Amino acid sequence: MVRSDSHSAGAGDDTEPTESARRRAARASYGFGALAVLAGLALSTLVDSVPLAYQYLPLAVSVLAFGLPHGAVDHLVVPRAANRRPTARSFAVVGGLYLVVGGAYAVVWFLAPVVAFVLFILVTLLHWGQGDVYAVRVLTGGCYLEGLAPASLTVLVRGGIPMLVPLVAFPGQYAVVAESLVGLFDPGAAAALEPIFQPTVRLGVAVGVGALVVGSLSLSYRRAETLEPWLADVVETLGLVGFFAVVPPILAIGFYFPLWHSVRHILRTMLVDDVASEALAAGNDRLASWRFVRDAAPLTAGALAVLGGLAVLVPYAPTNVPDVLALYLVCLAVLTLPHVVVVTLLDRTQGLLVWSTTSG
Numbered sequence: 630m631v632r633s634d635s636h637s638a639g640a641g642d643d644t645e646p647t648e649s650a651r652r653r654a655a656r657a658s659y660g661f662g663a664l665a666v667l668a669g670l671a672l673s674t675l676v677d678s679v680p681l682a683y684q685y686l687p688l689a690v691s692v693l694a695f696g697l698p699h700g701a702v703d704h705l706v707v708p709r710a711a712n713r714r715p716t717a718r719s720f721a722v723v724g725g726l727y728l729v730v731g732g733a734y735a736v737v738w739f740l741a742p743v744v745a746f747v748l749f750i751l752v753t754l755l756h757w758g759q760g761d762v763y764a765v766r767v768l769t770g771g772c773y774l775e776g777l778a779p780a781s782l783t784v785l786v787r788g789g790i791p792m793l794v795p796l797v798a799f800p801g802q803y804a805v806v807a808e809s810l811v812g813l814f815d816p817g818a819a820a821a822l823e824p825i826f827q828p829t830v831r832l833g834v835a836v837g838v839g840a841l842v843v844g845s846l847s848l849s850y851r852r853a854e855t856l857e858p859w860l861a862d863v864v865e866t867l868g869l870v871g872f873f874a875v876v877p878p879i880l881a882i883g884f885y886f887p888l889w890h891s892v893r894h895i896l897r898t899m900l901v902d903d904v905a906s907e908a909l910a911a912g913n914d915r916l917a918s919w920r921f922v923r924d925a926a927p928l929t930a931g932a933l934a935v936l937g938g939l940a941v942l943v944p945y946a947p948t949n950v951p952d953v954l955a956l957y958l959v960c961l962a963v964l965t966l967p968h969v970v971v972v973t974l975l976d977r978t979q980g981l982l983v984w985s986t987t988s989g
């Protein structure tokens with residue numbers, strides 16, 4: 630099931646991008662990440678005077694820029710990573726997966742929106758954590774994440790920061806967003822979430838996230854052979870904690886989702902695409918980007934059709950900007966569950982699945 634070269638994520642076979650492509654991707658991921666964090670921090674100093682509706686702007690832009698498109702090449706990535714040509718069958722498998730898993734989860738939103746919302750937070754936590762484990766291991770070269778314990782802790786830390794720090798720091802806005810998502814299906818139901826916004830629960834969450842950060846970074850420190858990747862991990866982790874503790878969450882997620890999570894995944898898809906990877910290695914970012922845009926365009930349109938379908942089907946159609954963005958988030962939720970399956974298969978194909986590594 631797992632190839633023998635799994636430790637080095639496929640090093641030495643011809644599906645592996647050249648080292649210079651990987652380094653260029655790493656630099657781009659740091660650049661966009663720093664942009665997200667610094668822009669968010671800079672803007673958040675002005676945010677008190679900016680109407681809430683404008684805080685939704687970056688999230689709205691992510692519909693077309695990076696966010697929604699980042700999953701729109703899911704039908705191509707696994708065959709490409711395995712050095713196979715995508716076939717009609719592989720398209721059908723991914724299409725069927727989206728239909729069955731996404732469809733079933735959409736039904737949960739209609740029948741039990743509070744359960745669906747909590748699931749959304751948990752799935753996002755695992756998925757964003759999973760994405761950052763890839764980035765730390767492959768882009769930053771953090772070999773210390775091989776093995777179940779350090780990788781799982783880093784998943785929880787990197788995904789827990791965007792999903793849980795805002796709950797501690799901005800419970801009011803968190804509750805408003807939760808209400809607007811759940812309210813598309815059942816306006817009264819969100820009251821069931823009230824306990825999670827209580828001070829004692831938030832204190833527990835804060836202590837838990839703090840312990841995970843300290844535990845995870847100390848374990849990684851002990852396992853790191855060289856200090857540099859670990860230091861980069863520390864800077865990113867603490868930078869994200871500060872970012873989500875200070876920047877109001879709608880704005881924060883609006884910067885993080887496209888410019889951090891999505892950009893990193895898009896770079897990953899470029900590295901498994903021979904043409905884009907060679908272009909990156911040659912410094913031809915335009916060609917690499919064009920390949921991605923071309924590959925992602927059809928299913929980005931498909932995702933917009935899902936958004937349109939949901940707009941028609943939800944019992945309480947959106948009437949204002951926050952509700953439209955709530956609808957977008959529900960659409961993301963439904964598309965993300967099958968996307969997580971594809972990314973997990975990609976992890977497995979690249980020998981990065983935490984429970985398939987043999988060391989540690």
Ligand SMILES: CC1=C(/C=C/C(C)=C/C=C/C(C)=C/C=O)C(C)(C)CCC1
Pocket residue numbers: 749750753756791792795802803806807878879882886890958961962965
């Ligand atoms: C906007 C927002 C929230 C939730 C955002 C989520 C859960 C986004 C998920 C996006 C995904 C899964 C993208 C695909 O990779 C919170 C945390 C409730 C806090 C208030 C602002």
Ligand SMILES: [Fe+2]
Pocket residue numbers: 699700756760890894968
């Ligand atoms: Fe993703």
